Amino acid sequence: MARVFLHPAAGDITLDGVLHALADPARRAIVRKLMVEGGMNCSRCCADMPPSTVSHHHRILRESGLIRSEKRGVEVVNVVRREEIEGRFPGLLAAILNQSGA
């Protein structure tokens, strides 16, 4: 069976969920990388982490509404839902991700 990814609708993204998802340096690093690269496969994004950890972090980011996981051919590409997050919580992502040492 094809793997199905569940994403919250933009209107269902909560501040609690976004803050919880970003309260972890590994997840902030993933979001930052995805914002720079535009979209990335899990394994390319986090080659230094065990696959179960990579999968766990991506699931939390996806369920919070921060990223979207899309099938493109045989691979899954993750992208940050930048405009939707910005529309819902203006300035939040930059205020968190731009902290030095964050």
Add this chain to the structure above:
Amino acid sequence: MARVFLHPAAGDITLDGVLHALADPARRAIVRKLMVEGGMNCSRCCADMPPSTVSHHHRILRESGLIRSEKRGVEVVNVVRREEIEGRFPGLLAAILNQSGA
């Protein structure tokens, strides 16, 4: 024995801890109230909550470095460590607390 409150030094306040502490609407409401009022006793701040819940939320806020609990005579007054948080994570508090419906 007098109750002793433990507070992290400004340099030990982490982004993880602050985001985790603010990933809860009740705790965001407490911080917002304290910022407006300048300083408040737990029970006056949260008269509508069970004391154990009030105490739990204040402990998480205190241990994250967001608030300072000070003995003033017979009562404990909580204040937001506004300047220290701002110095460490510029713009973060406003970006989180000013979200509509936050």
